[in-house]
Amino acid sequence: xxxxxxxxxxxxxxxxxRNGHRGNGEAPGAAMRAAKRARTDTAIIDTDxxxxxxxxxxxxxxxxxxWQEYHRTIxxxxxxxxxxxxxxxxxxxxxxxxxxxxxxxSNLAFLQAQLLDEWGMEFGVLNxxxxxxxxxxxxxxxxxxxxxxxxxxxEWLEPDPRxxxxxxxxxxxxxxxxxxxxxxxxxxxxxxxxLIARTKEPLGRRKYWPMYxxxxxxxxxxxxxxxxxxGGPITGTGYPAHYIEDHGGMPQTFQAQIISLIFxxxxxxxxxxxxxxxxxxxxxxxxxxxxxxxxxxQLHIDVPHVTEPPSEIFRRHFWVSxxxxxxxxxxxxxRQLLDHLDMDDHLLFATDYPxxxxxxxxxxxxxxxxxxxxxxxxxxxxxxxxKF
Amino acid sequence: MSEETRIDCDIHNEVPGLEALYPYLPAHWxxxxxxxxxNGPDANDYPAGAPTTAREGSQPKPDLTEIRSHAxxxxxxxxxxxxxxxxxxxxxxxxxxxxTAVNHWQVEHWLEQEPRLRASIVVPSHNxxxxxxxxxxxxxxxxxxxxxxxxxxxxxxxxxxxxPIFAAAVRHDLAxxxxxxxxxxHPPTAAGWPSYFIEEYAGMAHVFQSQVISLVCDGAFERFxxxxxxxxxxxxxxxxxxxxxxxxxxxxxxxxTPWVRRRPSEYMRxxxxxxxxxxxxxxDSAHLAQILDQCGGEDLLLYASDYPHRRGxxxxxxxxxxxxxxxxxxxxxxxxxxxL
Numbered sequence: 001x002x003x004x005x006x007x008x009x010x011x012x013x014x015x016x017x018r019n020g021h022r023g024n025g026e027a028p029g030a031a032m033r034a035a036k037r038a039r040t041d042t043a044i045i046d047t048d049x050x051x052x053x054x055x056x057x058x059x060x061x062x063x064x065x066x067w068q069e070y071h072r073t074i075x076x077x078x079x080x081x082x083x084x085x086x087x088x089x090x091x092x093x094x095x096x097x098x099x100x101x102x103x104x105x106s107n108l109a110f111l112q113a114q115l116l117d118e119w120g121m122e123f124g125v126l127n128x129x130x131x132x133x134x135x136x137x138x139x140x141x142x143x144x145x146x147x148x149x150x151x152x153x154x155e156w157l158e159p160d161p162r163x164x165x166x167x168x169x170x171x172x173x174x175x176x177x178x179x180x181x182x183x184x185x186x187x188x189x190x191x192x193x194x195l196i197a198r199t200k201e202p203l204g205r206r207k208y209w210p211m212y213x214x215x216x217x218x219x220x221x222x223x224x225x226x227x228x229x230x231g232g233p234i235t236g237t238g239y240p241a242h243y244i245e246d247h248g249g250m251p252q253t254f255q256a257q258i259i260s261l262i263f264x265x266x267x268x269x270x271x272x273x274x275x276x277x278x279x280x281x282x283x284x285x286x287x288x289x290x291x292x293x294x295x296x297x298q299l300h301i302d303v304p305h306v307t308e309p310p311s312e313i314f315r316r317h318f319w320v321s322x323x324x325x326x327x328x329x330x331x332x333x334x335r336q337l338l339d340h341l342d343m344d345d346h347l348l349f350a351t352d353y354p355x356x357x358x359x360x361x362x363x364x365x366x367x368x369x370x371x372x373x374x375x376x377x378x379x380x381x382x383x384x385x386x387k388f
Numbered sequence: 389m390s391e392e393t394r395i396d397c398d399i400h401n402e403v404p405g406l407e408a409l410y411p412y413l414p415a416h417w418x419x420x421x422x423x424x425x426x427n428g429p430d431a432n433d434y435p436a437g438a439p440t441t442a443r444e445g446s447q448p449k450p451d452l453t454e455i456r457s458h459a460x461x462x463x464x465x466x467x468x469x470x471x472x473x474x475x476x477x478x479x480x481x482x483x484x485x486x487x488t489a490v491n492h493w494q495v496e497h498w499l500e501q502e503p504r505l506r507a508s509i510v511v512p513s514h515n516x517x518x519x520x521x522x523x524x525x526x527x528x529x530x531x532x533x534x535x536x537x538x539x540x541x542x543x544x545x546x547x548x549x550x551x552p553i554f555a556a557a558v559r560h561d562l563a564x565x566x567x568x569x570x571x572x573x574h575p576p577t578a579a580g581w582p583s584y585f586i587e588e589y590a591g592m593a594h595v596f597q598s599q600v601i602s603l604v605c606d607g608a609f610e611r612f613x614x615x616x617x618x619x620x621x622x623x624x625x626x627x628x629x630x631x632x633x634x635x636x637x638x639x640x641x642x643x644x645t646p647w648v649r650r651r652p653s654e655y656m657r658x659x660x661x662x663x664x665x666x667x668x669x670x671x672d673s674a675h676l677a678q679i680l681d682q683c684g685g686e687d688l689l690l691y692a693s694d695y696p697h698r699r700g701x702x703x704x705x706x707x708x709x710x711x712x713x714x715x716x717x718x719x720x721x722x723x724x725x726x727x728l
Binding site: 087197198199200201202203204205230231232233234235236237238239240241242243244245247248249251252253255256257259260263264281283284286287288290291292293294295296298299300301302303324326327328329333336337339340356357 | 438439440539540541542543544545546547570572574575576577578579580581582583584585586587589590591592593594595597598599601602605606623625626628629630631632633634635636637638640641642643644645653666667668669670671675678679682698700
């Protein structure tokens with residue numbers, strides 16, 4: 001249960017100076033901001049905000065000399081050969097580029113003005129997508145992860161108390177990932193461990209279990225975010241050709257991860273472990289659960305360690321962010337979808353700022369939800385999961 | 389009410405062993421198979437003893453007698469889908485000869501023996517040119533109504549490398565069936581190899597979804613406007629959410645793929661059909677009725693037993709249908725798809 005929210009504390013939050021950041025000269029001003037905010041009558045917690053290093057030098061300033069040199073000479077090496085040029089630079093909203101030329105999501109003041117103040121957000125969860133996790137040099141991946149976490153703490157969490165960070169880990173090395181979780185797990189600014197959906201092996205495999213053990217030790221959920229390349233084709237049937245297939249095909253990757261986590265017995269071994277699925281949408285979840293339950297009824301002898309229906313495990317252990325919000329053909333079908341999903345307490349609103357497929361807090365839902373559902377999804381579920 | 393016509397769109401006729409193909413193999417490959425102790429494709433998408441592979445009282449590889457007594461009872465016509473995975477044989481000429489042998493075997497042991505049966509052409513789809521030749525070999529035979537491809541392939545089927553297969557299918561006015569399974573050599577997920585069979589089994593639905601995305605977004609239905617595809621044993625309850633998602637993607641990204649001229653869901657409705665087993669239905673039948681309504685299921689679904697695989701009964705679905713809807717799903721949709 002969560003306490004009722006006094007929305008006035010979020011509506012009247014004073015805006016920070018804009019520093020003339022809005023490139024198109026269309027400063028909306030306080031009146032427009034207030035009008036926008038009035039269209040959302042609940043508290044807002046954004047569970048998916050992306051930040052980036054403004055330059056390689058900033059990253060290097062958090063690395064040891066040895067890894068600074070490595071980064072200058074060799075640089076990042078992930079699983080190459082999986083190149084789907086995105087529809088727009090940095091996959092970002094055109095209006096998300098700060099005037100100083102730094103990348104979208106790299107300038108705190110700009111992000112505060114364009115997102116947090118604009119919408120009167122109460123909290124925002126940062127998910128830095130910097131590539132540390134799928135670095136093939138695992139020791140550099142560990143150093144890069146640690147640098148990213150220190151950078152989050154110093155340049156984002158300390159300056160703005162509305163922001164919360166993600167523990168970045170080199171997830172292909174379960175032991176070093178666990179060490180990084182132990183380093184930050186009790187820091188109140190970090191609210192989950194961040195993985196990317198396309199890992200080298202399915203996440204239920206035991207090489208990842210030390211990471212889960214550490215997450216349980218600190219009661220940190222594990223977030224799985226859209227994206228990545230794990231070194232193999234990005235579908236179960238080879239490489240597709242176009243960015244729309246890469247981007248539109250992400251729910252298929254999430255499905256594979258859920259199947260793996262549940263059937264490989266992760267939740268029998270770690271009964272308190274929680275997962276957050278970010279930027280996969282949620283329309284595909286009900287049919288996945290129906291299929292998994294049917295598969296389990298038929299084939300439970302294959303996985304005797306799974307002792308209850310997969311759908312029950314899923315609804316207990318998984319939280320799901322809303323963006324990109326499903327858009328059914330008919331408005332009432334959205335309500336049907338929420339009924340099929342039956343996870344009103346586990347849906348988390350997210351914008352995906354500063355990316356092009358941003359879900360706006362006042363327009364994301366294709367229907368007008370009742371107030372109870374709105375309050376839960378827009379803020380209360382996140383408040384309860386992340387203990388805000 | 390008059391008696392219903394029933395067409396079963398998914399019955400398995402599996403090759404009992406490589407020896408069954410010996411009479412149809414050219415001398416060179418026959419020698420090769422004998423010398424190398426080759427036992428046939430190593431795909432293991434239907435483990436012989438798994439509970440899903442055969443229902444009680446059935447064999448994983450039923451013969452014609454069993455099919456007649458167990459599968460054709462009360463059925464006016466049955467479509468055979470042979471899952472012999474010649475695609476997992478890397479020697480493409482051997483794979484092509486095996487496919488030809490399987491198709492000869494289907495004609496002699498099934499089509500010529502039982503007039504209620506129709507069959508699917510097995511092709512070495514990892515070499516589309518050879519696959520097209522195989523389709524041309526059998527395309528004029530009235531017993532073959534479909535080309536069967538495994539759901540898991542080296543690339544998703546929208547990729548233009550497969551165009552020769554679709555061109556041949558269209559040339560002979562054959563449907564193309566994409567069927568559960570396949571062994572292309574790479575992992576069955578975007579995140580590597582899972583440990584358990586149940587993961588691969590449950591995950592096959594997302595492989596079908598990847599195929600649908602590819603066929604639509606890589607323009608297969610623009611290049612082949614008369615192409616008709618049956619998705620076999622992949623479920624269908626995921627279709628509404630896939631339509632919504634890809635339509636939304638297309639709204640944002642269609643400038644990247646100008647050849648996708650219509651909304652993705654329109655291509656799906658026009659070109660795709662789905663067998664009803666496995667049902668993968670929600671526990672609440674009212675929710676299943678909503679799924680049918682969301683995707684217009686009455687025009688898309690094909691009655692199928694998936695014999696001999698073990699499935700839950702189709703009653704939960706059938707009980708929701710009006711007489712007119714039943715008639716479409718039992719036979720009319722199949723007649724149109726397979727030109728029966």
